[in-house]
Amino acid sequence: MMHSPEPENYWRGVILFGRNSSTYKMALGKLLLGYSYSGLDRISLDDLASDFLSLYIERTENNHPQQGVMGRKTIVEHQIDLIRHGDRSFDSAVEVVKAQALSNMVLVKFNNLFGTKISKPFYSFTPGDSEITLNANLLRLSDSKIEKNSLESEILGRWDLLEHAYERTRIAPLSVDERMEYLINAEDRKVLTPLIPMIEGYQQGRCFYCGRPLYDIHVDHVIPFSAIHHNDVWNLVLAHAECNEQKSDSIPSKLFIDRLILRNEYYISSSHPLKDEIIRKTGNSSSMRKNEIYRQYRDAYQYKGRFWRGDPSYNPEEDKEFIYWIEYYAPKI
Ligand SMILES: [Zn+2]
Structure with a gap:
């Protein structure tokens, strides 16, 4: 007898599982939760791309890496570098993020678990669409008994962990991130x-x-x-x-x-x-x-x-x- 999974089980599966090559899913997850809590049921790709970029501008202030290959940066980080050096406007960076990070990447990958599309996706989107439609499954999360804060803090916790893990790949001799070592060995x-x-x-x-x-x-x-x-x-x-x-x-x-x-x-x-x-x-x-x-x-x-x-x-x-x-x-x- 199989207990049938609730939307929050799928949600946690998407957020917590998988070898993430970047932190994109965490950023998208955080934004999707925010939209559903505000009662939105559709969002244009322009607005999503703008929110996505703004979230990363805030997040990368501390310079933590957002992907795991040494010496490389995500497209979003690269756009932020250009903005910070005055070489690109926010609006033109939004266009790049929309085309190269969202449409063909994270928006296509997010609704997957263990390499398979989940049966009840959190939003509908096909590459080429100009908006995403939030589905009942996502909206049900905001009605569920789970506290808003706990889903958000799980995303942020996973995001922190990914950054620690990516940093570790950059400091090759350390087997465990120093901060984690401190936590683990704390007296x-x-x-x-x-x-x-x-x-x-x-x-x-x-x-x-x-x-x-x-x-x-x-x-x-x-x-x-x-x-x-x-x-x-x-x-x-x-x-x-x-x-x-x-x-x-x-x-x-x-x-x-x-x-x-x-x-x-x-x-x-x-x-x-x-x-x-x-x-x-x-x-x-x-x-x-x-x-x-x-x-x-x-x-x-x-x-x-x-x-x-x-x-x-x-x-x-x-x-x-x-x-x-x-x-x-x-x-x-
Ligand atoms: Zn107890």
Whole structure:
């Protein structure tokens, strides 16, 4: 029995999956959300191109790379350089962005998941059209229970991660971006909060322990920090403050360890920029990773010896999001 995916599942698939060669999908996603929240149902390519360029002008102020090939820039970055040097007007840059970045590139690619066109695309567009029509699927996102802020922050989190990953390809000797290294190795556990937007979408916006929508979010070590003494990202999840406090530094039941293993495989299959870090710390194959996580779990249990079974009212077998996660993504791993 397959749980049929909701628009937000497709949306998160498009935003979070795939080897992005540039950040274009993040920019388009952010703009599409904004249009749908404003109640628009169609937008001209001229307006879209102008908004797209403006968003990148803001975004590239810090000079973070927007694509992954060393020494190369995206068409949009190139146009922004010309504007900044006074060699091109904003309006003529908009024309180039429209023709070369939007029409034949990101607008054609966005409605795809795992290399296949999704059955309910978020907008209609055929190259040559002068506007895009926002579809019911996209408009339903703005009516859904998901908070506007969480979809937006997931896009921005993924965008940050892509920039970190692209920067890494430019600084060849570093295996992990310095900022990520800092986050991962931080002694102070509070420093982990910048990881929240990067993890949230991968949990479908749900608490790892009770499955309910997240608020008052804590970054939690599934195998407790006091037993494991590291901040490796494979062991970090998001939970409600109250669930985190209930669990405290007890060892969670094996159910949660299996869920953690699945979550990590999900990261790896989505080309999450922390993929290499998880593989480096836990192993090259899914069976190696599973054994390594079980090993650390057993060691921690011998050390702590105190179990936490989770909220008794929560049955993961009836958790729609969790079932979705397993049935839809796991077969592709
Ligand atoms: Zn919870």
